[in-house]
Amino acid sequence: MYELFIAIRHLTSRRRQTLFSILAVGLAVTGLMWSQAVMVGFTDEMYSKTVDRMAHVTVEPKEGEDYIHLYRKLTEEITRIDGVVGVSPVIAGAATFRFKDKNKNVVMQGINVEAQDSVLFINEDIVEGSFRDLEITPNSVVVGDALAEKLGVKIEDTIDASFPEANPAALKVVGIYNSGTPLDETIAITSLPTAQDFLDVSNVVTTILVRGDDRERAQAISEEIDAMGYPASGWKETNPEILQTLKVEGTSNYISMALIVIIASFGIVSTLFMAVMEKTKEIGMLMAMGVPRRSIMMIFVLESGILGLLGAVFGVILGAALAMQMGTYEYGTEVMAGITSIPFVVRIQDAVIIVLFTFLLNLIGGIYPASQASKLKPVEAIGRE
Amino acid sequence: MSDTYIIQIKDLTKIFGNGVEIRALDGVNLNIERGEFLAIVGPSGSGKSTLLNQIGILDTPTSGTILLDGVDVTKMSDKQRSITRNRQLGFIFQYHHLLPDFNALENAMMPLLISGVKSSRAREVASLMLHEVGLGDRMEHRPNQLSGGQNQRVAIARALVNNPSIVIGDEPTGNLDTKSSESIYELLRKLNREHKQTFILVTHDERMAAKTDRIIRLVDGRIAANSHNSV
Ligand SMILES: Nc1ncnc2c1ncn2[C@@H]1O[C@H](COP(=O)(O)OP(=O)(O)OP(=O)(O)O)[C@@H](O)[C@H]1O
Ligand SMILES: [Mg+2]
Numbered sequence: 151m152y153e154l155f156i157a158i159r160h161l162t163s164r165r166r167q168t169l170f171s172i173l174a175v176g177l178a179v180t181g182l183m184w185s186q187a188v189m190v191g192f193t194d195e196m197y198s199k200t201v202d203r204m205a206h207v208t209v210e211p212k213e214g215e216d217y218i219h220l221y222r223k224l225t226e227e228i229t230r231i232d233g234v235v236g237v238s239p240v241i242a243g244a245a246t247f248r249f250k251d252k253n254k255n256v257v258m259q260g261i262n263v264e265a266q267d268s269v270l271f272i273n274e275d276i277v278e279g280s281f282r283d284l285e286i287t288p289n290s291v292v293v294g295d296a297l298a299e300k301l302g303v304k305i306e307d308t309i310d311a312s313f314p315e316a317n318p319a320a321l322k323v324v325g326i327y328n329s330g331t332p333l334d335e336t337i338a339i340t341s342l343p344t345a346q347d348f349l350d351v352s353n354v355v356t357t358i359l360v361r362g363d364d365r366e367r368a369q370a371i372s373e374e375i376d377a378m379g380y381p382a383s384g385w386k387e388t389n390p391e392i393l394q395t396l397k398v399e400g401t402s403n404y405i406s407m408a409l410i411v412i413i414a415s416f417g418i419v420s421t422l423f424m425a426v427m428e429k430t431k432e433i434g435m436l437m438a439m440g441v442p443r444r445s446i447m448m449i450f451v452l453e454s455g456i457l458g459l460l461g462a463v464f465g466v467i468l469g470a471a472l473a474m475q476m477g478t479y480e481y482g483t484e485v486m487a488g489i490t491s492i493p494f495v496v497r498i499q500d501a502v503i504i505v506l507f508t509f510l511l512n513l514i515g516g517i518y519p520a521s522q523a524s525k526l527k528p529v530e531a532i533g534r535e
Numbered sequence: 536m537s538d539t540y541i542i543q544i545k546d547l548t549k550i551f552g553n554g555v556e557i558r559a560l561d562g563v564n565l566n567i568e569r570g571e572f573l574a575i576v577g578p579s580g581s582g583k584s585t586l587l588n589q590i591g592i593l594d595t596p597t598s599g600t601i602l603l604d605g606v607d608v609t610k611m612s613d614k615q616r617s618i619t620r621n622r623q624l625g626f627i628f629q630y631h632h633l634l635p636d637f638n639a640l641e642n643a644m645m646p647l648l649i650s651g652v653k654s655s656r657a658r659e660v661a662s663l664m665l666h667e668v669g670l671g672d673r674m675e676h677r678p679n680q681l682s683g684g685q686n687q688r689v690a691i692a693r694a695l696v697n698n699p700s701i702v703i704g705d706e707p708t709g710n711l712d713t714k715s716s717e718s719i720y721e722l723l724r725k726l727n728r729e730h731k732q733t734f735i736l737v738t739h740d741e742r743m744a745a746k747t748d749r750i751i752r753l754v755d756g757r758i759a760a761n762s763h764n765s766v
Contacts, residue, residue, distance in 0.1 A: 152648035440621020
């Protein structure tokens, strides 16, 4: 591999240009690596604030039916699907809540507390009282803090619930929760039997919520449930805007950072052009010694590739070090979907992809000056001084 | 026939230029014997370098043929030309054209590395060759650390290291003072005797030409005289 020998010697001989090229690419890659760490962190944070707090899959009644009748059997079957970690049958219906002189239309959700917690971790959201009391105290309700404020209710107060075609009930407030979403103003949670009695239905539910061990498994799980005859949809279908947000942020970020790396690589290519011009006689002499055109080309492509590779490795290490050093970025206020800070997440696969991308980019960028070198005619290159 | 003649040139013509036509070589016929030590002389612009570049397959002719060891080089592919230049030909130019980033030893090793010889072996052979040209004590020096004459010796070592059957030199001493010219000439002559390689040298130095086996005189791209020197 004399080509590599020559390429490396060329680089070490013009040390200043070499260091400068590596530095330029390196700093661009540092930016790319660092912003990738922010992007991954943002994505993770976005998921943990949204998808990780919602049901991965939602199951609905069969076509043309209002309720899932045999929900216990279906729940058992869903529990047996690979990767399912939580299944919660829910009955939901509209209700008007009245406390003293205040009225509010709400969605009443009847749940099984343990099941619902396995899907939505509701117990983490409780600020007063407890969800468990729903199953101890008949005709009890847990309301969101915003709803409690609107109605002016506290724990132990009794709310009058009514709705056309429903059985009016007096519900005792046993808990107040705060999920940090606008739903805190509209959702009131009761036990399954309480909601079923109010809505005047038999032992049926309107939806079954499912959680998988991995959010990416939602599609597979929902397909299996579909196959059981119940329409199921994954979180990507029910909340397409989440993916949309991440995609837009991610793409614009990639494009701008990749552009910087491309510009830095142009530096390498132009240095290479100058080197080729400077070394015309040398190239002619190499040809006279029997170096074939392919190898002349390879020498210069290697030079470009080596610079790109070193720059990329240097940049990835520096970018990762910076990101890990900073740890998290604190915004101070909520920017979106409850996100107040972004952790920097450094992933090996990102480092590998960035290094490969930069290396390939420089290999390709080196092709043009290298092919100019290989097209020289030996006599003309050696010249006649 | 091709056993005695290592080089056979037939009707070789090289025309340069678009618009104004320059016949740098005009129907040259020349046979060169194996092991000959030959001088090409002639006025400036007579086509000496052009002829040498043709023999060294650094350039292609307009018409005519050149046989090296019986093989027509004008019909070779680019790759075959490279291989032939590497294995069969050694070049010495007026300027040494050493690779500036490599020391004397590495420069002398280069043709061996190019032909795929392992670097440890190339090192041995090149170092022997540098000793032979009298530069055994300067092997680690780069071209900018050596004198013109020393660099030219490195260039000679490089030209001969692959044991080529033909060595061509375009005014190899043209850039040196009389004293170094003479010692370079003596060196080439010694190498020619020891290695039985064919040497073709372009020179302006009539005294040096007189010491060769044969003198080819070019005028306006034609052979004007072809005379053997008495030894
Ligand atoms: N690449 C070229 N393009 C156009 N004309 C050329 C080229 N190379 C050589 N010539 C012309 O061909 C003729 C022969 O040139 P060549 O270099 O062979 O002469 P030479 O005998 O080596 O001269 P010198 O003793 O000065 O080196 C000259 O007229 C020269 O101008
Ligand atoms: Mg000349």
